[in-house]
Structures are given as C-alpha cells and as structure tokens.
Amino acid sequence: MASDAPPAGLWPAARLALGTASALGFARFAYGLLLPAMRDDLNWTLAQAGAVGTANGLGYLLGALLTTALVRRLGVATAFRVGMALTAASLAMTAVSGDYLVLLAVRTLSGATGAVVFIAGGVLASRAATGSSTMPITVYFAGTGLGIMVSGVTVPLLGAHWRLAWVGLGAAAALATLASWTAADDDDRRVPAGRARLRPLRVPALAYLLFAAGYIAYITFLSTYLADRHASVVQVVLTWTALGTAVAAAPAVWSRPIAEWPGTRALATLLAVLAGGAALALTSSATPVALASALAYGATFMGVPAAITALIRARTPAVDWAATLAVFTTVFAAGQTAGPWLAGLVADHTSTAATLGWTAVLCTAAAALTLAERPAATDHQPQPTEGARS
DSSP states (O other): OOOOOTTTTTHHHHHHHHHHIIIIITTTOOOHHHHHHHHHHHTTHHHHHHHHHHHHHHHHHHHHHHHHHHHHHOOOOHHHHHHHEEEEHHHHTTSOOOHHHHHHHHHHHHHHHHHHHHHHHHHHHHHOOOOOOHHHHHHHHHHHHHHHHHHHHHGGGGGOHHHHHHHHHHHHHHHHHHHHHHHSSSOTTSSSOOOOOOGGGGGHHHHHHHHHHHHHHHHHHHHHHHHHOOHHHHHHHHHHHHHHHHHHHHHHHHHHHHHHHHHHHHHHHHHHHHHHHHHHHHHOOOOOOOHHHHHHHHHTHHHHHHHHHHHHHHHHHHGGGHHHHHHHHHHHHHHHHHHHHHHHHHHHHHTTTHHHHHHHHHHHHHHHHTTTTOOOOOTOOOOOOOOOOO
C-alpha cells in the first residue's frame, strides 16, 4: 500500500530553504525592490546602481572561493549556520550609512556570507535527497521564493524609507537563522571536502556562466523598469508577490523533469522559458503582462541552480559535492558580478528596457548551448554517500 508520508529528507530541506530565503531572497534580490528609493535618495546613475549589485556579486565570488576551506575547517552544517548569522548582520548594517563606499563594502560582505550559505545548504540538501529523488534539492532552492514574497509584500509599502527596510530584512534573516539552526546535525566535521570534478560538467558550467550574467539583470532592474513606466505601488507588490510565489511553487513543476529527463534537457528548458519570460515584459508594462513575465521568470530561475546541483550529484562522487558546487558557485558569482554593472551601463545609454533584453539574450544563448550536449553515462545515477561508500 502506498504511503502518504512526505519524501525522506523533505522536512530538513524545508528548514534549510530558509537559507536561500535569507542569502538570496533577502540579501541578493530584495536590492532590486529597494533600488528605486535608494537611487532617488542618493542620486545614483543606473551604472552606479548596477555597481552596487556588482559589489554583492563580487562578495559572492569571494565567498565561493573561501567556502571549501571553511567546510574543511568547520564542517558543512557549521559553515551554514555561521553564514546565516553573518548574512543577517550584514543586512542590518546596510541601513547604517548612505555613503557609496560604505554601501559597496556592506553589500560585498552580504554577498560573501550568502555564498557560504548557498553552497553549504546545497550540499546538505543533496545529502537529504535519497535515490534518484531531487525533491529536497528543488525545495531548498525554492526557499528563495519565500524571501522574495516577504520582501515583495513589505518593502514597496515603506516607500522612500529604504533604511528601515534593510533593518527589517536583517531582522527577518535573524529569525530565519534561528529557525534553521538545527536543520542538520554537524556530524561530518572530519569528512574531507573532496576535490572539484569539472570534466564531466564543462558544458553546464559555461551555460551557468551565461545564465548568471543574464538572469540577475531582470531581477535587479525590474522595479526600476516598472517605476520608469509609472507603475503603481500595487502593481509592484503584485508583480513581486507573483514572482516569489512562482519560485516557491517551482518544485511541484520541475522536480520530476530535473530527476528524470536525460542530460541537460531540463536545464535547457528552464533557460528557454526564463528567456521567454524576460522578453515578454518588453512587450508591455501593463499589469497582466508584467505578472505573466514574473510568473514565467519566477517558476524557472531558481530551477537552474537546482538542475545544476542535480547534475553535480549525478556526475560526481558524494565526497566531491562541496568542492564541485563551490567551483560552480564561483562561476555563478563571476557571471552575476559583471551582469548588473554591464546591463546598467547599457541602460544608461539606451533605456531600462535594455536590462530585460540582456536577460533574454544571455539566457537564450545558454539554452542553445545546453541543447548541444549529449547525456553523460552517469546522468540520473546518484553517486553513493559517504556512509554507503565506507
């Protein structure tokens, strides 16, 4: 008789998902909601606004480079907890000063700590998955949607009070830290972090770089794009709520394709839908079109890291997951470091619509690249965990 019990590892993954809610939903993507108020108050150009996003991406890159060493020294779960606590502190610190250099430094810090959370939590979610199931992985990444929804409902209502919004995001991240603290036992303190395995993942790595440079422009500049077209606060709230809801609902749509479709087919499909969602917003800023664009984008963009993590899990031994995921996060960070600044620079000479076009073009290129790859022999045959190997 079939069991009605939830899949193994789902509850720990749901608590770990507070990590992506904090590290990405609050520390990374909420900046797009705050950007219009900060830009007006601090008299920024779009290139300056993009550079602040780039600073966060640079911090993410530095954090990715440091995570493997932290995992070796502290263990995966402890690295996750420390990253969560420091992310909450960095969010609150963003309200301290309007000085451009100070904001660049604080946003760099939040990027670095967010990368530690992202990688460590991804490894813990991969370990929670059993057999060919990828549900804990997709649930973990879907936590980003919760962060986006909370931000989308609250931040626009604060209007020009961007400092208060950052304090509120810091408080929310602190609560997430407490709630996720015991999501995983740190029983792997002495387990080596392994080494990165890139040879079987060269094509996904290049596609991930294009995705990272592309996707970030949409979510960074979406509110600015809508504001330039005189969208109401209600429309901005609805659009971001739809986006966050779609991210949270993505596991129901993508868990099976990511687990069962061969090779990079699921990854290519995600990238293609993502590109289409960004392009759709260029056709009109009317509320129904903006909502449809946000739904398509939200339902797919965090599915890409989930698909990448599933490929890592399928193509590498478990002992090498942390090191390999750290390298992929470095690739991801490099792309999203350059993306906002370059897109903002283009937009300064054209219009904010160019930022959404940037997302559409780069994600289309990434989708085309992944379609060319043949399935690897190990696809969808998860490697044994440390316990099974011993």
